[in-house]
Amino acid sequence: MNSPIKNIVESLIFVSQEPxxxxxxxxxxxxVPAADIQAAVDELVADTATDGRGVQVVHVGGGWxxxxxxxxxxxxxxxxxxxxxxxxxxxxxxxxAAIAYRQPVTQAEISGIRGVDSTSSLKTLLExxxxxxxxxxxxxxxxxxxxxxxxxxxxxxLNSLDELPSEEEIAKxxxxxxxxxx
Amino acid sequence: MxxxxxxxxxxxPDVPPxxxxxxxxxxxxxxxxxxxxxxxxxxRKKKIDIHDIPIAAITRDYLxxxxxxxxxxxxxxxxxxxVAALLIYIKSQMLLPRETDLAEHEDPRLVLVNRxxxxxxxxxxxxLLREREDGQILQWKRNFIPSLHGESELEPVELSLFDLAxxxxxMMKRRSxxxxxxxxxxxxxxxxxxxxxxxxxxxRHMIDFLEYFEANASLxxxxxxxxxxxxxxxxxVAVAVQDELFQTIRxxxxxxxxxxxxxx
Numbered sequence: 001m002n003s004p005i006k007n008i009v010e011s012l013i014f015v016s017q018e019p020x021x022x023x024x025x026x027x028x029x030x031x032v033p034a035a036d037i038q039a040a041v042d043e044l045v046a047d048t049a050t051d052g053r054g055v056q057v058v059h060v061g062g063g064w065x066x067x068x069x070x071x072x073x074x075x076x077x078x079x080x081x082x083x084x085x086x087x088x089x090x091x092x093x094x095x096x097a098a099i100a101y102r103q104p105v106t107q108a109e110i111s112g113i114r115g116v117d118s119t120s121s122l123k124t125l126l127e128x129x130x131x132x133x134x135x136x137x138x139x140x141x142x143x144x145x146x147x148x149x150x151x152x153x154x155x156x157x158l159n160s161l162d163e164l165p166s167e168e169e170i171a172k173x174x175x176x177x178x179x180x181x182x
Numbered sequence: 183m184x185x186x187x188x189x190x191x192x193x194x195p196d197v198p199p200x201x202x203x204x205x206x207x208x209x210x211x212x213x214x215x216x217x218x219x220x221x222x223x224x225x226r227k228k229k230i231d232i233h234d235i236p237i238a239a240i241t242r243d244y245l246x247x248x249x250x251x252x253x254x255x256x257x258x259x260x261x262x263x264x265v266a267a268l269l270i271y272i273k274s275q276m277l278l279p280r281e282t283d284l285a286e287h288e289d290p291r292l293v294l295v296n297r298x299x300x301x302x303x304x305x306x307x308x309x310l311l312r313e314r315e316d317g318q319i320l321q322w323k324r325n326f327i328p329s330l331h332g333e334s335e336l337e338p339v340e341l342s343l344f345d346l347a348x349x350x351x352x353m354m355k356r357r358s359x360x361x362x363x364x365x366x367x368x369x370x371x372x373x374x375x376x377x378x379x380x381x382x383x384x385x386r387h388m389i390d391f392l393e394y395f396e397a398n399a400s401l402x403x404x405x406x407x408x409x410x411x412x413x414x415x416x417x418x419v420a421v422a423v424q425d426e427l428f429q430t431i432r433x434x435x436x437x438x439x440x441x442x443x444x445x446x
Contacts, residue, residue: 017324058321070320085319090308093315094215097307113300116216116261156311157318165310173306181226 005032006040010057013044019063019154061154095121099131099146100164106143122146130155217265218301220247225298232298235291237276241269268294346391346415346422349431350408353395370403376410383420383435391422391431 012028013020025037041057041064048056058067068076077084088096098113099105111118125131132149136142153159214220224243225232248262275290289295382389391411395404411433414420424431 058323060323065323067321067323070317073320073322076322087312087315087319090215093308093312094304097304097311100311101304101307113297113304114216115218115265115297115301117257154323155318156314157321158314165307169310170303170306173309174302177226177306181229 004040005029005036006043009037009040010044013057013064014066016063016065018150019061019065021063024063058157060157060159061150062159065154089121089124091116091118091121092124096125096130096148096152099125100148100152100161103147104134104137104145105147106137106139106145108143110146215305217262218298219305220244220262221265222298222302222305232302233295235295237269237273237291241266241273244269345424346408346412346431349391349424350395353392354401354404370400370406372406372410372413375403375406376413379407379410379414380419380435383433388432388434391433393430394433 008029009025012025022034022037022041025041026032026034029037041059044057045059045064047053053069054072055066055068057064060067087093094114095110095118098110098118102109102113107119107122110122122131126133129149129151131146131152133144134147135145137145148161153161158164214223221240221244224230224240224247225235228239228243230236230240245266248266272290272294382394395407411420411422414433415422418436420433420435422431422433
């Protein structure tokens with residue numbers, strides 16, 4: 001192999017439209033030890049994170065992907081003629097959070113947590129592919145069961161559900177709120 | 183996370199969030215995501231310990247909010263009233279005389295407290311997730327980038343067999359209105375037609391569904407072609423795409439389906 005692994009890996013990530021996992025890179029580069037690939041990817045991430053670049057390699061969704069630097073969002077939107085990217089509504093985000101933390105979960109359970117009917121939020125989240133239906137619960141009426149999707153991880157820049165804000169982080173937020181009130 | 187709710191009434195903390203609107207005096211219940219959000223807001227405002235809620239006081243405050251509301255949205259109203267009923271139920275449970283002191287797990291407020299604590303956690307998680315969303319939304323990744331071709335402004339929809347069938351009947355209707363006389367022609371077999379179709383798809387890459395049918399000489403032939411296309415779509419050899427409802431349907435071979443031995 002003449003060219004350094006790093007350059008090959010960079011080209012693989014470039015053509016990949018979804019997060020390119022270590023396993024897939026390994027399958028392409030037969031015989032190259034995982035540690036070498038990992039080192040090459042780490043180097044790529046570090047290289048592209050510097051100010052001299054417009055795009056960067058990011059670790060997201062369990063793999064690596066090219067993404068643009070946040071600073072150039074305005075110019076990109078001008079190119080694509082997109083006025084603005086819509087954020088989720090607060091109802092949508094709340095529903096998504098309830099699913100993320102309590103999955104697998106049914107509509108009734110989500111609505112119970114929120115105290116509000118969540119049917120329409122679920123529909124929006126399904127349309128955005130941020131959640132998916134994974135089956136039916138063995139309960140009266142066999143309600144549909146929801147989970148977050150791979151797109152959800154990408155959307156929030158997470159690698160796995162383990163990277164969701166932890167109990168401690170949440171407790172910290174609550175404590176800060178309490179302190180602000182006092 | 184009641185920040186959003188707290189902002190509009192910071193100057194007058196003792197007055198319920200309300201505003202003069204064109205429709206009159208209206209409580210801004212809409213700033214709350216739901217009844218639990220409102221309850222959390224009240225608890226926070228009164229600096230109440232969530233584990234020791236004075237149910238009578240909080241119920242009064244809560245009902246005050248509902249009373250000031252003029253605009254009625256039944257679905258939302260029901261959710262708010264449900265929690266009001268729950269509060270009153272809890273109070274009634276607490277008033278009932280008991281022989282012994284309540285053990286902690288028997289506190290009738292526990293059901294509500296647990297719900298509030300869980301909801302509070304979700305709200306706090308939301309503020310963290312929102313931060314992430316705000317950061318991520320500025321980073322364009324390849325899978326989210328729409329292509330630059332003008333054509334893609336119309337998002338093609340992959341069709342179901344039913345859509346195809348509907349188009350076919352539309353087409354047949356159009357045909358019958360044409361006053362064409364049917365001349366009994368040669369028999370057309372599915373095998374022959376299938377080969378012809380696949381050949382055509384390979385050659386032209388894409389065929390216009392309606393155009394193709396119009397070119398068919400007889401009803402039988404059109405019917406057979408239609409079955410062939412259904413079969414090709416069903417066996418995932420071809421894709422049928424319609425840009426917009428009532429427009430023509432374009433059919434092309436799937437890129438990953440060049441192995442069509444069973445059709446040849």
